[in-house]
Amino acid sequence: MGRWEPNARGRLEQAALELYVERGYEQTPVAEITKRAGLTERTFFRHFADKREVLFGGSGGLEELCEGAVAAAPASATPMEAVAGALDAAAVVFEERGDLVRLRQGVIDANAELRERELTKLASLSGALADALRARGVDDLTARLTAETAIAVLKVAFRRWIDEGQEPALRPLLAECFDVLRTASARGAVDAG
């Protein structure tokens, strides 16, 4: 057993992100990350399965935050309102960490393997949102569709936020995307059957 290291996880995340930006993700071995963080490889692997997971360590917390927000939505909230509130809560976190979020996204965008992992994490978030909606009594089909639609909105709003230099803020972009979606859905698909 190693000794306890204060904020080892945060130090490893910070060191990894710096190195991924400076040298590229593929060119950064775990040994370099632990050297920069002043920690051992044993400590690294106590916190992360591999160097890819360093970038996605926050996704569990994000899921919990979103699930909690859906559960805490007023009883009168529609399913779409409940997930919109969840994304709004997530956006507050993204905005607070704006510069780090942008650096991290640059690393992900540059690597196909990381982009695949990101899509998997978003699929997991969709499943968590659908579970939270079903727990509110929402029927299965509406829960799945609303959750997948929320992820669609999140992807588009988040990408625009990153591409536009984080101005305007993410929260108004999310609201705008839900507005556009409402308009687009209202007249859509009448001849799809």
Added chain:
Amino acid sequence: MGRWEPNARGRLEQAALELYVERGYEQTPVAEITKRAGLTERTFFRHFADKREVLFGGSGGLEELCEGAVAAAPASATPMEAVAGALDAAAVVFEERGDLVRLRQGVIDANAELRERELTKLASLSGALADALRARGVDDLTARLTAETAIAVLKVAFRRWIDEGQEPALRPLLAECFDVLRTASARGAVDAG
């Protein structure tokens, strides 16, 4: 150069799918696929980058089909109507190949690496749909959101179609999903801003 093999690609796909179902994806080397198909490994790698791509060789054709359907939608069609028409065209193909589609999905569902690849292919399809909408003069934000929403609908309807033993057919499930989405979006997100 090898000699020309009639329908080599189709024979390799068929052999690979059979073996993936019988033995599992991970336990099937390329050499077994080519042996079953009566072809050489050289022929295999002329058609596919790796054994994973055998399962996704149709995705390029699916993208072209969907892009073509969006382009061919009446000028009066809304963006959502245009993508709904594209999914409807894709659903016809899925329904025609129902048993193969189900076998293939079972292989993908059983393997995390294949599930990640499937998500990447769906993201690519979303990009193609957005491009096709922009080519119709649809603004960028509406194009992206409509395309991502179409993928959301496709994922949910397709999953239900597979889970329910392909009855009812996929096309009515898609129409039902667009209906549910319209209802869910209409009252949603009013307090998201």
